[in-house]
Amino acid sequence: MPSPGRILALxxxxxxxxxxxxxxxxxxxxxxxxCTPAIDVGSGRRATRYWTIRDLVVIKAIKSL
Numbered sequence: 001m002p003s004p005g006r007i008l009a010l011x012x013x014x015x016x017x018x019x020x021x022x023x024x025x026x027x028x029x030x031x032x033x034x035c036t037p038a039i040d041v042g043s044g045r046r047a048t049r050y051w052t053i054r055d056l057v058v059i060k061a062i063k064s065l
Contacts, residue, residue, distance in 0.1 A: 009050040
């Protein structure tokens with residue numbers, strides 16, 4: 001069980017594997033404003049973004065539409 005105040009996050013490669021979408025699709029959706037990482041949007045071209053489980057649910061919903 002995580003300690004109180006600790007935030008569990010998914011990095012982008014893990015999120016992509018769970019959602020079963022390519023990185024290009026996720027980047028397109030982020031660019032269009034359909035979704036954004038709730039924890040860390042990263043900065044720079046190769047920065048890792050961190051996502052919550054709620055973000056994963058949103059991404060799976062977008063995918064199903």
